Amino acid sequence: MTRCDVLVVGGTHGNEINGAWLVDQWRDQHDLLDAAGLSLALEIGNPEARTANRRYVDRDLNRCFTADLLNQGGQEQELQRARQLLAWHGPDGATPCRVALDLHSTTAAMGSCLVVYGRRPADLALAARVQGALGLPIYLHEADAAQTGFLVEQWPCGLVIEVGPVPQGVLDALVVRQTRIALETCCQELAAARAGTGRDPHNLVVHRHLGSVDLPRDQRDCAAAMVHPQLQGQDWRPLMDGAAMFELPRGGTVPLQADEGETWPLFINEAAYAEKRIAFSLTRREVWPIDPSWGQALEQLMG
């Protein structure tokens, strides 16, 4: 059976066009990407949504990868596509991949960062080592029953590379460059893990998900306020209790009430999260010591 090291997915959301454009380029011209000697499978996550320039057709593909949804008989377009990607490149697929790297973009001012789902040792090792190499911040998404079923969770190891701000449907040369650099660094660290030459940094800095905050709503369930101009674009910066959170139509301010001290907002005013009723998410910045077992898990996976 043919195996493959890394599944690289662009366009899991059809209107996040930068990663999909890169996948097209790399498919045509392999030398545009330095994969550090790894074998890659390159896929457009949601080709139909991409053609329509929409996030999805029937439902968000990057919320479809739960056992329940995959095993039920639902025939929505994205459920079929999720099963297809797993049949091709999942752990039990025709050409299985060890690792999945999923290229996303956001309208929020997130810069170039990694998203990790939960605390799987190999994920934490890869994220820590990429952070050690590039300094990228890491959003640790966990314990949110309203947001589950992320693609990379179905592979033994996987991360999201998230870059912004960029509007949906806009090809942006700097976003393309940041995405390529982050992906190449992931490949380098995976290759180093295989070679046994990977090095952990001294610690891992994560922004751990606490929960999400919706806009105030009126009796028609419409947005009754806006993200405050003092908050817009302030991703990865600490918010203290009482900071301006929303601006009301007459100019008043709704302050943050943070019972537990300093929080760090992320994905502030991401366009696609409006329908998910997320104006922004709140996180806590934590510095974790490296556990040597993480690197061992990654080396075993890549061995």
Add this chain to the structure above:
Amino acid sequence: MTRCDVLVVGGTHGNEINGAWLVDQWRDQHDLLDAAGLSLALEIGNPEARTANRRYVDRDLNRCFTADLLNQGGQEQELQRARQLLAWHGPDGATPCRVALDLHSTTAAMGSCLVVYGRRPADLALAARVQGALGLPIYLHEADAAQTGFLVEQWPCGLVIEVGPVPQGVLDALVVRQTRIALETCCQELAAARAGTGRDPHNLVVHRHLGSVDLPRDQRDCAAAMVHPQLQGQDWRPLMDGAAMFELPRGGTVPLQADEGETWPLFINEAAYAEKRIAFSLTRREVWPIDPSWGQALEQLMG
């Protein structure tokens, strides 16, 4: 017959949500907008597209207002809506409006500006006086057979208020504020024209449309280059012959070949124009003396 001074339209494009949000607010709370004593008709341009969070359902509503399209029997959703808006508020409609002001947003770094279609005297008077009051730049769109049928052209006087950059689908408090200020200033100048107290500035500065430039394309007709990082965000700034225009996948640069000297790019990398094959438009900056007949035309219209 009831008459109305100004038709204000937000959400002519369903994913340009800031103007539509303002229209909703003003419908509920009239005192949020200072209309300078004018009577307003407030409309959501394309409610179905807004619900779908898309620019349009069947075709771009803001390219439907040509006599040919309106008079042919086409039943696409936006053609029906265009006829409906004219039946309600057009010059021969049930509640006719003298002026149409259409609120748009863009992903390009256009700031707050006005778009004028052609050289109708009343349009030029209103645009010049708003420019005199606020300093807004003016994009004069004319003589482009590929882009016709703009909503405001069907009213005796009409402008587009265009604000950016903002991603599609993002409610942005600063964009909302800029939109409201530009609209209120239009209302003030229209009221002053009615009172005979309007004052022309010394001249009118326009950026006159010359044509549009598409991305280089490959044999599959896909984008084969990106807007150059040195050009991204540089709307309203002069480009000289040889300036970097596009970046190729391997890092090479495609320079601008401008045979006629200095040009000024606008709507650089507007998301919605990708399907129209417009990476940006080129304009020439021109300073025109004020013709007194413009103001007379506006005063006659508002009288």
